[in-house]
Amino acid sequence: MLESFNFLVILEYLPLFGQGMIATAWISAVSTFGALLVGIVSCMMRLSPVAPLRILAGAYIEFIRSTPLLAQLYFFYFGLPTLGIRLNEYQTGILALSLNSGAYIAEIIRAGVQSIPWGLIEAAMASGLGYFQRIRYIVLPQAIGVTIPPLLGQTIVLVKDSALLSLISVMELTRAGQLMNSERFMPAEGFFTTALCYLVLYHLLKAFSTWWQKRLIFRPA
């Protein structure tokens, strides 16, 4: 197994993997930001008193959660051009990732928001705070504390999901492994290096998540 492992070739391809890791990192960061926006908006829609908004957001969330990301990615990749919308593969990938994770984030935020007792909101209303003031000063500060750990979990999922973008030829980590496999016929070297890079990212995020949770618990009130 390992005796035939060619470390020199890995060394030669290291810049490509570095490039891939940076690409995976920035694509994930941008998509996470997009997903947060989508998630907050669709959560607000889902909890809004206006029925059409509620139904629309509900349908979006349920449909995304019941279909695989790969099908969604192909849907945008093959579907958007027929509508005359031309995005490059990076934009398509980020769009698909954001809309996919947005649905999960909407549910995470909803759980956080619903963990706030209704009495607090009534008290805020009685104090004369408007809808956005209630969200800004009462709901969000409390909801964020509960939602950060699952949000970080979702970010980890997103980083791993971004591997699928290699299938629409986005140059990221998995693509680096695929290139090494097809150029040198060295699947073991290529894909184990890819896996190792993902493990590094995974452990960084996990360590951050643990650190954050500790900070939340021990933070003086």
Place this chain on the structure above:
Amino acid sequence: MFVYYLNNLIRTFPFFLKGLWMTIEVSALSLMIGTVIGFGVGIARNARIPVLNHVLGVYIDFMRGTPFLVQVFIVFFIFPEWGIQLDAFSASILSLSVYAGAYISEIVSGGLDIIPGGQIEAASASGLNWFQRMVHVVMPQAMRPILPPLVGQYVLLIKDSSIVSVIGLTDVTRVGWLTVQRIPEGLMVFGLVGILYFVICYPLIHLSNAFEKRLRLQEFKLG
């Protein structure tokens, strides 16, 4: 043009159903194997056997820390190099069940953690052997918190099975991919693919939610 493509798509619909059947077949098989792996590993991890625990920890970490796509590539491209020839179907089953097994084992060992040690001591003192303890004391209680996330994991498994389409397994995603080469209406073709997944996954998600609700009601009554 749209109507022409729509007619074409309707004519290829049996092909989609075949793909759907393949998705169900692969998911169901790996679901069963993955559950067996998951329960085995979960129970073993919960026993906290020194060396074994570390080995299993590395396995779980690798499965949770790397994308499933990379794992599929490892099974499909690297195993032949080591002299293990697998066709797309067995490679899919293998990668999916080993992957799902890692997540299921975490759910299982989490569920086992809630059983108080005193109960197990009481059961051993009553003369129950390990197997009897598991069947009559531990599992009936542990299954309640295990069941909702387990069904949720099955939904994830069915969705992740779409990824094995990249190594040439003709599941519903691959049928869509093949169809879109002839019928260049991506929204229509992958809309249909999405609907087919939705039909399977949506009821399962609600089943998981129902289990969870029941669990919370029981806790409420007990507490």
